[in-house]
Amino acid sequence: MTVYVENTNSWRFQVHGTFVILRKNILLYYLKPPVLIFGVLFPVFFFLAFKMGRPITPENIVPGMVAMALWFTASSVGPLVTPWERRAKTYERLIATPVSLQAIIAGDILSGVIFGACLSIVPVILGLILTDAAVDNLLFLIMGIIFGAVSFSSLGVLLAAPPASSPSNIMLLSNLVRLPLLFVSGIFIPISQMPFWARWIAPISPLSYAGDLVRASFGQSGYFPLWLSPLMLVIFTAALMLGAYIFHRRWRAKGL
């Protein structure tokens, strides 16, 4: 009998664990129907509903589309993984390994980040090819996509914490959170043109800040000062990650 890793507390071992979890999630969950429906089809249909019959030039739609695609894709993996594993009875074995809960959560978040970042490139490319939209500031675009993806994916993982009997219950919960926030985050109507009450809610949505950054990258004016958006996304990410850790730890053995 051999203990291969004496120091399982080492960051190196736990980072390795995070990447193992990431690889597992890519293999198992990226092509699961709920991820494709809520992560890919949802933004496409929202785009069509948003665009059809409205006097908006196509290039003005592109930043909103990118932010919306990022919002749905990055936050769609997290709510699937844990509930699916609980139901498939694989979660108990996973949490009995020397990989820490933090590393498992980090792996789940990273899965959403990669899924979201990769798929949100698609509307950027389509926008650049099919419309007159142009990227003015690549750094803002990268920051918007990366910071936004980490923040949205953390939200998805936080939403996966409650011990639900079925993944569809968590998907329902995640849509109850994601859809209202989508409408108050200035994706369809600029925040400055939204009703007074909605302008008060917009700052509590991380999507508002990611959307502002992406809009700025396409040379459009935003609602918040430019320095505020990355800062707020970092704060949201920290809070959502902490929340995800606390609630996953609290409920990890429930419903096994």
Add this chain to the structure above:
Amino acid sequence: MANVHNIIEVKCLSKIFNGTNAVKNISFSIESGELFGFLGPNGAGKTTTIRMLAGVLKPTDGTALIQGHDICSEALKSRAHIAVVPEEANVYLDLSVWQNIMLMADLYGIPRNQRTHKAVELLDALGLSNRRQHKARTLSKGLRQRLMLCAALVSEPEILFLDEPTSGLDVQSRQMIHKIIRKLNGDGLTIFLTTHNMEEAEKLCSRVAIINEGKISAIDTPDRLRSAIQARQYVEVVFSDKKLSAQDVKTLSGVSSVDSTDNFMRAYTETPGKTATEIACLAKSRDIKIEQFGTRKPSLQEVFLYFTNHDKKAAIQ
């Protein structure tokens, strides 16, 4: 001489769920290389105990040491020494047999060349070599259970926790799993086996603990536990036509009770040899013929029932 030491030390471990005391202040230790059986009826606290030892559940009180590492304060280190095959757990159905094993090996940080070598060896030993590219979804329950064992063993644990490993399996699969368990233990692996199947525990375990309503009622080798309930040894007699009355047999010295149906009689006694002789003499003196005759020690199942019922009676009193 083998280096024998306590590989698991459980100290006053308790778990309360929503006011219900699932495990009540249990303490025991397991030596390295033991095949330890943890017996109890459904809901006795077996799975809760295993989950606490595996670091899945946090104890409400008390703790345990696994290879010297505290399961609460050094959870990750203690988990590096163990592998768990939970009762209801499953393999990843959409991964192949090989991918399932590699995933577990990777989670334990086993270097690539070693994990490949070990996985090939295990697949051979557990008869899964020809299915390594098959999706786990296509395997039968028995084969999945073997795959779970493969995935657990690839990290070369020092302690293997098996929670009801043969539950719901057919006879062949059960025998295969028993054979594997014996082989692993023979190779020096410490095994913590929970079961409510007494036959399984009797066949496999060198020492057993009986847990009932969250408390440990008895802990010892199966033989010693049987001896501990001397009064449950018995003499069984099958009479050919007429039979002795239960009342007559009850008066014999050492006989505590008698069960009698048709021409069959079972007399519980602390001295089965002496009682058997006395029954034979009594039958002969009354010209009663005996067809079959035998003395028996209580089975582990009877020991189990004795201790679990004894607890219930004590609780009622």
